[in-house]
């Protein structure tokens with residue numbers, strides 16, 4: 001990396017950060033960081049492959065696209081009509097982007113099979129295997145499983161080793177969607193939660209989440225080099241002339257499904273240079289400490305209840321506020337219906353007053369609950385105390 005500083009200044013000055021034949025200096029930065037992220041995932045392959053894409057949704061789409069190409073290269077020219085009925089698997093707590101990808105790629109939303117999760121939101125390997133067998137029995141062709149490192153709502157980490165065993169046994173592509181949880185790979189204290197991720201064929205990792213990089217910044221990483229290029233290249237001869245009089249390995253433009261693309265790596269590269277891996281580690285550890293602090297406060301207060309009782313694995317803390325009018329009431333259907341409205345009304349009031357902002361959602365039969373996530377290292381314990389007292393204040397004068 002030494003010696004690049006001057007070059008990137010020149011390159012930054014000479015481009016509008018939007019480029020077709022992307023300036024070599026950015027490709028070097030991209031290569032360096034993709035390799036770094038590979039190492040953190042734990043892959044031992046020397047040739048790192050991957051690309052920065054416009055968000056985790058698109059990174060996940062790339063993983064399905066490349067996995068399908070690996071097993072059925074004919075799809076590139078002949079389309080889905082040349083394929084058997086292919087199916088993929090992901091947990092019921094996984095991100096909705098897999099359904100989007102399947103709709104976009106012509107696989108169909110119905111062919112995304114939802115695998116059951118346990119109480120904590122982790123994929124159940126036994127159900128995965130049963131569902132694979134059931135699909136095979138119907139004559140369908142399983143090809144891909146996505147496990148999640150840090151589910152969006154609960155912040156759960158799937159059991160990667162067990163899922164990898166099943167993928168190996170059935171010859172399936174294993175993807176890990178670490179859009180949200182990938183940052184924990186930088187923390188010696190927390191990276192064990194992702195153990196087994198190194199057995200994946202592809203990984204999505206969004207630095208624009210836990211690492212605090214401004215939107216958008218997402219990487220899709222592949223263990224096998226060359227697939228991404230083979231899958232997407234069209235060799236448009238007005239851009240990617242093979243007889244260029246310099247090193248054409250800089251022409252990564254044909255790996256993408258785009259033509260022009262934004263230089264998302266630049267800000268990550270700068271942040272990594274400024275903070276170092278240690279800097280990221282410290283800020284990620286601090287976010288997890290904040291989540292633990294909120295969790296401990298919630299246990300102590302009897303007008304709050306946790307959605308799951310064990311310590312948060314990620315920075316997601318899910319909880320209900322129980323207003324005085326619902327305290328000590330029988331927990332029947334009516335209670336649930338009233339509790340369902342609590343978060344909605346408090347949220348509306350929060351937005352009105354502009355003092356705090358926290359998300360809410362239901363989950364299956366569970367009524368709406370608040371979901372606090374920490375990814376801003378500037379949050380302090382006093383902010384967390386304020387969050388709780390503010391929910392109490394707003395909740396105490398509203399009717400439910």
Ligand SMILES: *Cc1c(COP(=O)(O)O)cnc(C)c1O
Nearest residue numbers: 055056057095151152177179180
């Ligand atoms: C946020 C998230 C995504 C989508 O990422 P975007 O960058 O918003 O498209 C995918 N998977 C998980 C688990 C996420 O939390």
